[in-house]
Amino acid sequence: MTNSTVHFLLNNDVVTIENIDPNLTVLQYQREIQFNTGTKEGCSSGDCGACTVVVAELTSKDQELKYKSINSCICFVGSLHGKQLITVEHLKQGAKLHHVQQSIVDNHGSQCGFCTPGFVMSSFALHKQNNTPSRAEVVEALAGNLCRCTGYRSIIDAAMESSEHAEADSFALHYKQTVQQLNHFKQLPSVTLANTNHSYFAPKSIAELAQKLIAKPNATLVAGGTDLALLVTQNLNTINDLVYLGDVAELHTLENNDEQFIIGSAVPYSEFTPMLNDEYHELGAMIERIGSRQVRNNGTLGGNIGNASPIGDMPPALIALGAKMTLQRGDSARKIAVEDYFVAYKKTDLNDSEFIKDIYIPKAKPGQVLKLYKISKRIDDDISAVLGAFFLELEDNVATKVRIAFGGMAAIPMRAKRCEAALLNKPLNRDNIAAAQQALTQDFQPMTDVRASDKYRMKVAQNLIQKCYLELQSRNIETRVVNYA
Ligand SMILES: Cc1cc2nc3c(=O)[nH]c(=O)nc-3n(C[C@H](O)[C@H](O)[C@H](O)COP(=O)(O)OP(=O)(O)OC[C@H]3O[C@@H](n4cnc5c(N)ncnc54)[C@H](O)[C@@H]3O)c2cc1C
Ligand code: FES
Ligand code: FES
Structure with missing residues (x-):
């Protein structure tokens, strides 16, 4: 069963979208359809952070929310289904600025102001997850936001000081209601969108995904979209049939046993990095240098391998570690070494209708060491x-x-x-x-x-x-x- 409507919360309001071009980004949707122009467009390629928004989504426990900063310019609108979208317009309560905004004012953290909404949203996401961040955590959270005129010291000071003014905000007050609403969306059938020439499907199970890919072998998989969306925003292409992996439960699993880590292909970096960091500190430190916090909140290991770039950062590490991965087509799965996946420039061992299911990373035995x-x-x-x-x-x-x-x-x-x-x-x-x-x-x-x-x-x-x-x-x-x- 499918559902032809995207349901999400825009701040606290339920919004439904149907008959929309699935190539539309969240940024375009916000600015051109909702006329919420507080979110700015700088580069449209994930590099500047001007378009940063926050999505709240259910954790695996279903009763808790996690708040993630993302680049709305490289995120397709269908992926909002089941989430809460929070933009800079939603932070103020009446005339009262949110404490992250007030700290920017108090610390003179803005001159021209173009980058400011993005900084505010990155800082807001950080404070929702961590009340008392260290300076290093603040720097890490803001590293994906560029400012060309204020200077970072005052912006970092503002983000540090935000903890001092912290008080329950409107999101804390609506927390239970938001959890309830997102759980309701979660029960809805898989989303499918169609617009004259373009389609979008967000399967909820691996069986639905496999079936869809058999029926449409040329469909394009999208996980975090942090690579793929650039085809649309930079190359001005359109994608005919998008299949979104973010809702497929079986691609979101993490396993940590005595022998190895098993990472579902659609788990974002920010969720699996802490686990790897404990075993391979240099790998954790390297992943912290992949893009920015916004990119790592959406980007996935499956997407990094799947795009087969000669300069993707994870494949050399995975190859050196002797990692393996499962590829699935229909009901059949095969396991291959990550190093055998890459055949020639942008050419891989992936067959039509096949997808990356998960990645196996062995743990180090005594005497073994990874340097990156x-x-x-x-x-x-x-x-x-x-x-x-x-x-x-x-x-x-x-x-x-x-x-x-x-x-x-x-x-x-x-x-x-x-x-x-x-x-x-x-x-x-x-x-x-x-x-x-x-x-x-x-x-x-x-x-x-x-x-x-x-x-x-x-x-x-x-x-x-x-x-x-x-x-x-x-x-x-x-x-x-x-x-x-
Ligand atoms: C500003 C910026 C900075 C970046 N910095 C870095 C960096 O430092 N290092 C680096 O390595 N990368 C970097 N990237 C690239 C990108 O973020 C990563 O490659 C990321 O891991 C891609 O994951 P994704 O889920 O967003 O992939 P998507 O964009 O969703 O997909 C990428 C490709 O993989 C395919 N794909 C996705 N999932 C699967 C699957 N399960 N099975 C088969 N195919 C699949 C898609 O069809 C698509 O062709 C950067 C990107 C941006 C925008
Ligand atoms: S507009 Fe620059 S990161 Fe999105
Ligand atoms: S305040 Fe002008 S770019 Fe940051």
């Missing part, structure tokens, strides 16, 4: 020029297991097998590291593009081998830029 290095021009919210992932097992300084993978060095993320061979079963010393650096020139012939030249890529990748060696020799050595910030 993301090279980009900025620390936050920047795409990699090169990403190096090193997974080694060491016994008395001899590398008894070596898996090394790079992103940004070839048309696909891939292992550096000659480099690995130069290190395997040998002591980690300067001579063998030099041999591994040399072997890398046989593994890759990187390309030149706007991010980096071929020579830079090769040099930096070779230097990462040395950096990994130095860090393994002395665990306390501080080689990271962030150690000095």
Whole structure:
């Protein structure tokens, strides 16, 4: 059974949408249909944060809400179903500013004001989840918002100070009612939208998803949309048949057992990162550098692998760790190594009607260590020029297991097998590291593009081998830029 209406709460009002073009973004819907123009459009590509809004959604317990900042410019309107959308217009109560807004005023946190609604919404989302954030947490929450005239000190101070003025806001007062309403939406059948040439379907179960893809093998999957929506907002394409994965219960599971982590393909980064961070701290720290908080609140692991970008950040890490994933088509599933998924530039092993179900990440055994290095021009919210992932097992300084993978060095993320061979079963010393650096020139012939030249890529990748060696020799050595910030 399906339902041809998107139901959501806009602030506290129930809104229904039908017969709408599913290619419409939440930003366009807000500004051009609801005429709520407080939310601004800067880049329309997820880079500036001007369009930040907050969605509240039920947690897995169904009786609690989580508040997430998202970039409304790269989020399709159908994905609002079952959620509460909160924009900057909704924060004020009568004439009284919300405490996050009042703090911006008190700290002189706005000059031209164009970026301000986005900062307010990121700060609001942070304070709804965490009453007393540390400075580092504030910086992390605001890293996806650009301001070109005020200067960040006063904005960060404002977000820090918001905790001091905190008092129950209208969302706290309506909490129970919101939970009740969202639970009601959750009971509705799967949403389907149709507009002259475009369709949208949001299956609630994996069986519905599999059936739909068999019937429509050319349908386009959308999870967080943080890659896909750019086809619409930047390339000005339209997508004929969208299938949204955000409501498929079975793609939202997380498992943490003695052997491995199993991550549903549609779980956003912000939900699975804490679990991985406990086992692989460098992986957690690297994920914190994928896009921004807004991107990580919607972006998924399935989407990162699915888009098959040569500069996606997770695949090299997953390949080095020997991760596997399940692909499903109809009722049949197969398990493959993540490294076998990538065939050629943007070409994958995925068949028609098939989708990524979940990803298996093994836990480290004694003596095994993961080292990760993301090279980009900025620390936050920047795409990699090169990403190096090193997974080694060491016994008395001899590398008894070596898996090394790079992103940004070839048309696909891939292992550096000659480099690995130069290190395997040998002591980690300067001579063998030099041999591994040399072997890398046989593994890759990187390309030149706007991010980096071929020579830079090769040099930096070779230097990462040395950096990994130095860090393994002395665990306390501080080689990271962030150690000095
Ligand atoms: C501002 C900005 C910064 C970014 N920074 C980074 C970064 O630092 N590092 C990085 O790696 N990426 C970055 N990205 C890219 C993107 O956010 C990630 O790749 C993210 O993981 C994509 O996930 P998604 O759920 O949004 O994918 P979507 O956009 O929904 O989908 C991406 C592709 O994968 C396919 N797909 C989605 N789910 C599945 C599935 N289950 N099975 C098969 N195919 C599927 C879709 O059809 C589509 O082709 C950035 C994006 C933006 C906008
Ligand atoms: S308008 Fe720049 S992130 Fe959306
Ligand atoms: S106040 Fe002008 S861009 Fe931030």
